Amino acid sequence: MPDYDFDLFVIGAGSGGVRAARLAAQTGARVAIAEEYRIGGTCVIRGCVPKKLLVYASEFSQNFKDAKGFGWTVEWARFDWASLRDNVQAEVSRLSAAYRANLDKAGVETIEDRARFAGPNKLYLEKAKRAVTAKRVLIATGGRPTIPGEIKGVEHAITSNEAFHLEDLPKQIVIAGGGYIAVEFATIFSGLGVETTLVHRGEHILRGFDEDVRAFVQNELARTGVRMILNATISQIAPTGAGQLVTLGNGMRIEADQTMLALGRSPNTQALGLEEAGVHVRENGAVIVDAHSKTNVDHIYALGDVTDRMALTPVAIREAVAFVETVYKNNPTAFDHHDVATAVFGRPPIGCVGMTEAEARRQFGHVDVYKTSFRPMKHILAGNDERVLMKLIVHPVSHKVIGVHIVGRDAPEMIQIAAIAVKAGLTKAQWDETCAVHPTAAEELVLLREKSA
Numbered sequence: 224m225p226d227y228d229f230d231l232f233v234i235g236a237g238s239g240g241v242r243a244a245r246l247a248a249q250t251g252a253r254v255a256i257a258e259e260y261r262i263g264g265t266c267v268i269r270g271c272v273p274k275k276l277l278v279y280a281s282e283f284s285q286n287f288k289d290a291k292g293f294g295w296t297v298e299w300a301r302f303d304w305a306s307l308r309d310n311v312q313a314e315v316s317r318l319s320a321a322y323r324a325n326l327d328k329a330g331v332e333t334i335e336d337r338a339r340f341a342g343p344n345k346l347y348l349e350k351a352k353r354a355v356t357a358k359r360v361l362i363a364t365g366g367r368p369t370i371p372g373e374i375k376g377v378e379h380a381i382t383s384n385e386a387f388h389l390e391d392l393p394k395q396i397v398i399a400g401g402g403y404i405a406v407e408f409a410t411i412f413s414g415l416g417v418e419t420t421l422v423h424r425g426e427h428i429l430r431g432f433d434e435d436v437r438a439f440v441q442n443e444l445a446r447t448g449v450r451m452i453l454n455a456t457i458s459q460i461a462p463t464g465a466g467q468l469v470t471l472g473n474g475m476r477i478e479a480d481q482t483m484l485a486l487g488r489s490p491n492t493q494a495l496g497l498e499e500a501g502v503h504v505r506e507n508g509a510v511i512v513d514a515h516s517k518t519n520v521d522h523i524y525a526l527g528d529v530t531d532r533m534a535l536t537p538v539a540i541r542e543a544v545a546f547v548e549t550v551y552k553n554n555p556t557a558f559d560h561h562d563v564a565t566a567v568f569g570r571p572p573i574g575c576v577g578m579t580e581a582e583a584r585r586q587f588g589h590v591d592v593y594k595t596s597f598r599p600m601k602h603i604l605a606g607n608d609e610r611v612l613m614k615l616i617v618h619p620v621s622h623k624v625i626g627v628h629i630v631g632r633d634a635p636e637m638i639q640i641a642a643i644a645v646k647a648g649l650t651k652a653q654w655d656e657t658c659a660v661h662p663t664a665a666e667e668l669v670l671l672r673e674k675s676a
């Protein structure tokens with residue numbers, strides 16, 4: 224049997240890679256993990272964590288307005304971008320160090336270098352200029368923002384990667400896209416007082432979400448001051464003395480200090496030497512894997528965003544756990560990608576699990592739909608017009624709740640709990656048997672009696 228330097232070599236120290244490395248090392252395997260940038264990956268360094276902290280910051284502007292109805296006078300409220308940016312980066316550094324410490328504690332060798340395949344069992348470390356060998360390799364390199372080449376002057380735009388590090392907060396920003404990142408950053412920037420324009424190629428933002436959710440969020444963003452330009456794309460970004468001139472395909476021009484692209488993310492497989500190892504990828508570069516995250520090469524696995532299955536941190540972590548169970552604990556495990564709840568931290572935030580109404584109708588013909596929209600009690604006193612939307616999709620025969628869609632404050636918190644009931648396959652009658660918690664917005668989920676369709 225050949226003697227390898229490591230039993231497992233993980234490329235990429237993001238959520239999935241770190242979890243797999245630590246758990247594999249805990250079984251006694253000799254594990255190394257390589258990271259070319261900072262330990263923690265997209266979620267910790269330039270995604271979920273810093274994004275959510277910016278969302279919290281952006282909520283204060285509305286909270287200050289709401290405070291008045293409760294008798295508070297908030298004077299002299301001022302926002303300082305540099306303080307927020309630096310505090311967020313300090314927290315990111317703390318978490319990155321904690322990830323590193325946990326890898327050390329588990330006995331994983333952390334290699335701060337870019338690794339690429341130099342053969343099926345051989346990795347070349349670019350900074351160190353040396354090769355190492357491994358019995359198994361796990362590709363967990365994540366994704367990167369997609370930058371369409373057809374936009375002239377695209378080099379003048381930023382992506383979410385740079386948004387966390389801006390020297391100054393722009394006064395006006397144009398955000399291209401209508402997905403998770405576009406909606407979340409439109410929420411952040413407009414909440415921080417930036418004049419925000421969203422340019423989306425479709426008629427409605429958030430493709431893939433329930434139609435009621437899409438319409439509701441689009442209206443709310445517009446109502447709270449985000450300018451929406453729909454059925455349009457950016458064709459050119461040109462610097463001007465003071466900022467940028469953004470030209471759309473329809474000829475329209477917008478002046479802004481900054482343009483941000485949020486046009487999807489692509490799997491990070493460029494220059495990884497996959498051809499040296501014979502690993503197959505899809506047209507978009509995603510590594511092709513089976514249910515156990517195994518590639519077409521027996522000893523090479525891939526998980527997380529690089530596989531383009533479901534680009535969500537908790538999914539990458541569960542895929543990592545399943546990988547270690549399968550490979551190192553002799554317990555073949557495949558993560559079930561059904562009924563994974565997701566949240567968009569927009570204004571208002573969204574929480575969803577299971578099928579949309581349209582998906583359910585396509586699959587079952589008829590479905591029962593229960594929905595409500597109301598102004599939560601806090602908003603009434605505050606004089607805030609933001610509403611809550613709740614929608615349950617119920618299977619026509621089994622009467623199981625197969626989809627839950629919530630928009631409104633705390634929707635991401637609510638959907639985590641609702642996801643347990645959906646995953647467990649509980650029926651609408653079982654939801655209804657559950658006694659309400661009063662006064663909450665969430666109680667409406669167990670009080671919906673009238674079918675809307």
Ligand code: NDP
Pocket residue numbers: 371399400401402403404405407423424425428429430456485486487488533534535565566567568
């Ligand atoms: P999304 O796939 O969510 O959205 C991409 C957007 O860009 C869509 O509106 C799409 O339009 C549009 N688009 C794509 N290509 C073009 C183009 N060439 N010209 C014009 N518009 C274009 O991507 P994001 O970048 O927002 O996020 C990537 C992924 O990261 C998400 O899908 C999600 O899995 C994950 N994520 C999760 C978060 C969370 O859990 N809260 C937060 C952020 C990201 P169309 O709809 O017409 O295709």
